[in-house]
Amino acid sequence: MSTASNDETRSRGRAPAGERIADWADGRLGIYSLAKANMRKIFPDHWSFMLGEICMYSFIIIILTGVYLTLFFHPSMNEVEYHGSYIPLQGQLMSEAFNSTMHISFDVRGGLLIRQIHHWAAVVFLAGMFVHMMRVFFTGAFRKPREINWLFGFLLFVLGMFTGFTGYSLPDDLLSGTGVRFTQGAILSVPIVGTYISMFLFGGEFPGHDFVARFYSIHILLLPGIMLGLMVAHLILVFYHKHTQFAGPGRNNKNVVGMPLLPVYMAKAGGFFFLVFGFIALIAGIASINPIWAMGPYRPDQVSTGAQPDWYMGFAEGLVRAMPGWEINFWGHTLVLGVFVPLALFGLFLAVIALYPFIESWITGDKREHHILDRPRNAPTRTAFGAAWVAGYVIMLIGGGNDIIATHFHLSINAVTWFVRIAFFAGPVLTFIVTRRICLGLQRRDRDKVLHGRETGIIKRLPHGEFIEVHEPLSQEQLHTLTAHEQYRPAEIGPTTDENGVERKVGASEKLRVKLSNAYYGEDSQIPKPTVEEFKEITSGHGHH
Numbered sequence: 275m276s277t278a279s280n281d282e283t284r285s286r287g288r289a290p291a292g293e294r295i296a297d298w299a300d301g302r303l304g305i306y307s308l309a310k311a312n313m314r315k316i317f318p319d320h321w322s323f324m325l326g327e328i329c330m331y332s333f334i335i336i337i338l339t340g341v342y343l344t345l346f347f348h349p350s351m352n353e354v355e356y357h358g359s360y361i362p363l364q365g366q367l368m369s370e371a372f373n374s375t376m377h378i379s380f381d382v383r384g385g386l387l388i389r390q391i392h393h394w395a396a397v398v399f400l401a402g403m404f405v406h407m408m409r410v411f412f413t414g415a416f417r418k419p420r421e422i423n424w425l426f427g428f429l430l431f432v433l434g435m436f437t438g439f440t441g442y443s444l445p446d447d448l449l450s451g452t453g454v455r456f457t458q459g460a461i462l463s464v465p466i467v468g469t470y471i472s473m474f475l476f477g478g479e480f481p482g483h484d485f486v487a488r489f490y491s492i493h494i495l496l497l498p499g500i501m502l503g504l505m506v507a508h509l510i511l512v513f514y515h516k517h518t519q520f521a522g523p524g525r526n527n528k529n530v531v532g533m534p535l536l537p538v539y540m541a542k543a544g545g546f547f548f549l550v551f552g553f554i555a556l557i558a559g560i561a562s563i564n565p566i567w568a569m570g571p572y573r574p575d576q577v578s579t580g581a582q583p584d585w586y587m588g589f590a591e592g593l594v595r596a597m598p599g600w601e602i603n604f605w606g607h608t609l610v611l612g613v614f615v616p617l618a619l620f621g622l623f624l625a626v627i628a629l630y631p632f633i634e635s636w637i638t639g640d641k642r643e644h645h646i647l648d649r650p651r652n653a654p655t656r657t658a659f660g661a662a663w664v665a666g667y668v669i670m671l672i673g674g675g676n677d678i679i680a681t682h683f684h685l686s687i688n689a690v691t692w693f694v695r696i697a698f699f700a701g702p703v704l705t706f707i708v709t710r711r712i713c714l715g716l717q718r719r720d721r722d723k724v725l726h727g728r729e730t731g732i733i734k735r736l737p738h739g740e741f742i743e744v745h746e747p748l749s750q751e752q753l754h755t756l757t758a759h760e761q762y763r764p765a766e767i768g769p770t771t772d773e774n775g776v777e778r779k780v781g782a783s784e785k786l787r788v789k790l791s792n793a794y795y796g797e798d799s800q801i802p803k804p805t806v807e808e809f810k811e812i813t814s815g816h817g818h819h
């Protein structure tokens with residue numbers, strides 16, 4: 275470096291190096307105007323808004339660890355003899371896929387930890403998506419204009435399930451092979467096209483020599499690629515729509531109250547990434563997941579006992595285990611209802627999630643935008659419906675582990691299966707009724723609080739001897755928050771004659787809509803908010819205690 279250039283660098287008029295780099299980048303990328311527009315973007319604060327972040331961070335962790343695994347994993351079903359460090363399997367024949375996963379686990383530096391982090395991150399990722407989806411559902415954050423983002427999210431959830439499934443099928447151990455066999459059975463049960471799809475996917479008879487290589491491309495490229503694109507679109511839409519917020523003083527459908535992206539939100543989000551990474555690494559460091567050496571390589575003539583899919587696939591397994599093994603035979607064909615019905619129900623369960631925002635907006639007929647969230651209690655039927663859906667999901671998850679539950683709790687497997695069969699119908703109905711009642715109870719409590727204030731627990735004796743509890747009036751802020759929600763009026767069947775007195779036919783869809791609307795917003799489905807008159811009358815002194 276010459277002295278002249280040193281002098282020049284130190285000369286007064288020159289900007290510091292950081293600024294010069296920023297200027298250079300701005301000239302090419304226009305980052306200043308981008309930052310100006312977005313740096314002060316406001317994010318509201320609520321603990322439940324971090325769930326989406328957990329999904330994002332665990333996805334990044336999955337990609338980072340996945341790339342490391344690709345360096346050592348061999349997606350091939352060629353048969354090799356094992357000569358690694360794990361003595362009990364010495365000399366055994368196995369696929370290269372299994373062999374290389376053993377190699378990753380025992381001989382690659384940090385290999386087992388990275389494998390465990392990858393697998394645990396997948397479990398957390400799907401759990402994160404599930405809970406994030408619940409928060410969006412129970413608060414009504416899926417309403418206009420966020421229906422498309424709900425669909426993007428839904429696709430991420432479904433693709434995540436299948437990416438996880440193709441992932442844990444890769445090591446080609448006895449457990450994963452049993453899972454793949456299960457899936458192939460489900461595909462075969464589809465009338466007409468099932469056999470063809472199975473042949474196409476496995477390149478002939480099961481298991482064939484190709485499925486690991488095919489699942490590999492799907493697992494590391496196709497599905498994560500689509501998911502990455504969807505995730506970016508999802509986040510762009512969150513940015514574009516702006517985040518929702520809970521009701522509170524000063525908050526309305528047109529503003530967002532919170533902290534700016536830079537520096538507050540970025541610092542929080544950056545720190546949170548490392549917390550999530552640290553948490554997943556900690557579990558991965560102490561809790562064994564998928565110890566393939568304990569299962570051994572897959573052999574189609576063996577089934578592992580206690581085979582369990584990862585939790586997010588457990589409910590599909592439960593549906594099959596609980597369903598009676600019905601079959602219909604006709605003209606030399608067999609329709610395996612015992613597997614096909616659960617497969618159809620699996621699709622139905624998922625479809626209900628995808629379509630829910632559209633169903634609800636059809637029932638309410640509400641075309642306005644909503645940026646203020648509902649408290650779950652203020653939408654009792656929706657909340658009850660969501661809780662019933664979760665109950666059904668959990669019951670089928672129990673069904674998917676009927677053997678494990680039977681052996682761990684010393685129960686008969688038939689008893690567990692029958693419990694699951696009955697609970698499949700009764701559980702969601704009971705959950706629906708109980709949840710709705712709880713919501714209505716909470717609404718009544720809110721109404722009481724608004725009208726009569728908070729019960730302080732302080733008992734006062736009046737001069738004439740009567741005992742009363744002192745009620746403390748709520749602050750203006752609390753009053754606002756408890757009464758900010760809107761209440762829909764149930765739809766009614768419109769006039770059945772037009773202006774000329776000509777009778778019109780009421781269509782089945784209109785009747786259904788009115789019925790559903792009454793179930794959602796009828797008299798028994800919400801407690802009327804206190805009106806201003808009621809509030810004034812009570813707080814003006816008459817009847818006030």
Ligand code: HEM
Pocket residue numbers: 322323324325326327329330331333403404406407410415416420423424425426427428429430431505508512516517518519
């Ligand atoms: C890869 C998976 C996912 C990632 C990384 C992700 C990320 C995020 C983030 C960071 C937010 C903003 C913060 C928050 O509200 O938590 C968000 C909002 C949202 N997400 Fe997701 N999400 C994922 C999956 C899902 C799923 C499965 C659904 C539903 C089926 C969903 C529906 C939504 C909706 C509707 C919003 C807007 C909510 C609002 O503004 O209040 N997302 N998502």
Ligand code: HEM
Pocket residue numbers: 336337339340341343344347375378389392393396399434437438440441442443444445493494495498501563564
């Ligand atoms: C949402 C995305 C993903 C999910 C849910 C996921 C999940 C999984 C799971 C559960 C396994 C089984 C791990 C085990 O116990 O052995 C696995 C294996 C594997 N994954 Fe992923 N993965 C994802 C994305 C990726 C990506 C993007 C890559 C590569 C760039 C990758 C590379 C691998 C490899 C090479 C294996 C086989 C090695 C092994 O089984 O240890 N994965 N994945």
